[in-house]
Amino acid sequence: MPPARKTTSRTTTKKPVTRKKRSTKKTFAQKHKLKFIITLVVLLLFSPLYYGKLFRTAVSTGRWVKDLFIFDEYPNDDEFGIRIPRKYHVHGIDVSSYQGKINWEKVVAMESYNVKLSFAFIKATEGVTLVDSYFQRNWRESKEAGIIRGAYHYFKPKKSGKWQAKFFLQTVNLEAGDLPPVIDIEETGGLSKLELQLNLQEFLNEIEAKSKTKPIIYTGYKFFEDNLKEKFGDYTIWIAHYYQPKLKLPETAWHFWQHADNAHIDGIKGKVDMNVFNGDEVDLSTLLIQKSY
Template structure:
């Protein structure tokens, strides 16, 4: 019979000893595998390093960020003003809308605004709008002196703000006596704005009586100072009781939140109080905001000489 076919030997699995070695303690240890070669990265070119350093310096520069912020601010202002009246735009710093076409702006203050940091007031600016002048309450009636008047009258000019003082008029009191009280409290000097009388109420007296006492007040002021005082009033009060009676005196008219002052072109108005809600740096309460009707030459002519 033919010989039996030889079996093909099957490869044996490696023994435990072939796979592992024993360490000194006799415990099996896997054979160490060869480490991969570490490929060293090529250094960046010197020109690229200089380029990166230059970009970093530009990004860290305050001039760069000033340019970027200014550009962003201008773009945002343009977007924000879309749909608004271009002659009555919003000024975010002052938190009010301000009519365009006026180059000289100011505020009026009293004890209500508390202690004012006039340096901050003067330094505040957005675009071409800044505080050039301030009317400061001095007196009221026959006996009341504003508790913050002397401080405001002293500190505002130091900060470079041109000032005027006003008296809150009470029609039931003698006009000439009120004028004397006002001038005893306020010492006007060259470069100040003219004296102001604030008339807003009839206080239960006839309009004719109010006009008699008001006339006595303004005539006494003009006689003693040589300057025509400014009459402040609201638009409705002016139209109802004053129009046609004091046309020779400069007017300061309150008419809020409107793009234009709605008066006849012949009206002798010099100041327009167009908002009562302005936010001003250095003042902790809202403030009345005003515009002067004229250029810098007209404003200079109005000042006391």
């Protein structure tokens, strides 16, 4: 038999486990990173920018809902760049030297979703000395382009109404087919309501006596309500009242409505006032001057 193997007992000694110490730098960085994230979240939640974003989102959503369900009678038109009251079918603009040189052929040719421009009011005079620098050009070229034209005077309350009317009539050559003269009144000039009304009546009387045509009165919605409604309601009224789906006056109380001041019109640089007429083309034709003066 082979000799027996010697068995030797091995004693295994366990090496002590040494745990690595965490880097104090790393722990410090993690803590501060967490604090930074928490601080950022808190600032975001309480930030005006955050709530401003939420507000803008809510507003845009609200507008979309209105477009879909509420404003079907007041749709946005991409070509004109504004909302246009769908109920009315005769549209027009008003211009002055502010718009600069106008290509009236392009104005007349513009059309979007059956909306075409049928008439244009053109600034002629202001007070007793100022003639709009583009009036004669606009007056001539608008007629040549085939658009129905009308001239307006900006009224200065402290100047004589009669002399303002004379100045307007000396400047404007009214012809058959034109819209009646327009007086644009937007300020009291510090006059009392009675003084303002008397001076305005002087202007209207002089225009009517010389042109045999009853003038149109243009003014803002609130100004009309406060100063003119009770005395001049039987005149042809043109009201400025912007960005509304409908004018806050009875249908019988107005004839023209300036509903926007920021329309895009082909052939014109910059923003333009947009208007509707309360009636059809036949109704508009009955307003026109029948005889040249």
